[in-house]
Amino acid sequence: MLTLTPIPAFSDNYIWVLHDQSDALAVDPGDAAPLLAYLDAHRLRLRAVLITHCHADHVGGLPALLQQQPHLRIVGPSTLEIATEPVGNGQTVSA
Structure with a gap:
């Protein structure tokens, strides 16, 4: 079963975490x-x-995350230089 959890960040934002009780995906870790x-x-x-x-x-938050996990998979816009998997409009990503 997958769980989606909002984690408060700053005064008006969230980091979303999708996990299966052991592995996690984070969305927009500011x-x-x-x-x-x-x-x-x-x-x-x-x-x-x-x-x-x-x-x-x-x-x-990416620099701090990469300090702990230098080979972290980062899926993001093609304009994000640090993305390990750059994507553009209409593209899909697989696990």
């Missing part, structure tokens, strides 16, 4: 600290990050 705390508290392994667009409140 701040790494709340995400890392959630992953640790629930003993989840971050497998991938999905970036919807390149605003700082969506990508700001």
Whole structure:
């Protein structure tokens, strides 16, 4: 079973985490600290990050996440230089 959880970030944003009780996907981790705390508290392994667009409140946590996981899968817009899997309009991504 998959669980989708919103994690509050900043004063007006969320990081979304989709997980199966062991592996997790994070969407738009603008701040790494709340995400890392959630992953640790629930003993989840971050497998991938999905970036919807390149605003700082969506990508700001990537450097800290990459310090912990240098080979983290990052799926995001083709304009995001740090994306390991750049995608554009109409493209799909597989697990």
